[in-house]
Amino acid sequence: MENWQQLMSSGNQHFRDASWMDAQYCYQQAVSLIESKWSHQVDDRELLFAWVAGMHNLAHLYECQNQSEMALHYLKNAHQEVQSLSTNETVCEEVRSSAFQSLSITIPPLLDFAKRYPMCEDCVSALEQTADIIGMRNTAVH
Template sequence: MEVWQLLLQKGNFHFNYENWYEAEECYQQALECLEQFWLADMENSTLLLAWIGSFHNLAVLYEVQGKAQLAFKYLQIPHQRMMELSRCNDISQDLQLMALTAIKITLSPMLAFSKKHKACAGCLKSLQQMEAEVSAQQPVLH
């Protein structure tokens, strides 16, 4: 098992026992580790999904602690990164396709969070428009 996997497991253990500080430390370390591995192998979908999952774990952790702004920030970071990648012309089509697929994964939690924590009407409308655009985008496979 990879180091980042062990760290995520350990973080989940601490989270389940409400050891917030220890869970945060494990999730942060896993995230740092995953960033290094994923940047070295960006077309590795397992690393990408684990990287996104680490951000989402931190978002949930902060949300249960009542830190809604920080939680939303951790949902936004991977989403913004996937949006940037999906628009980047200097990467492979495979990576662009992975980024487009990942946008769907990152957008849903942001929408759910925004409804739960009463985002401003403009922000919620923007997220809903983005959801419609993402849903309408069907990649063309040759």
């Protein structure tokens, strides 16, 4: 059985080859393996970052196939999980801190997505406010 790193790598190669179904399969399997490990190792920051990467890979894959709703689904799920973890008192401070730092990884793709596809204005405003709060944005996105 392949590990999640091998599956991500295979998915990336399939993506470069425009083998969309194979890339999707590899990314989804990698995310599933990560989630399985993560459920037993919630304090593992590497799994957090890997999971966000897998979700972003799936979002990019779907966007390349003109499936913007599915792409947004994966971008939003990654962001919402990171946002939730960043304030979750039941996980260790290191994970909360890593999740907080990961907001700078999940917000820009959502804001970029909003430039290309219609998104709820309240959602975009909330993302922009969060970006301002964590100090990752110097100018308004429009």
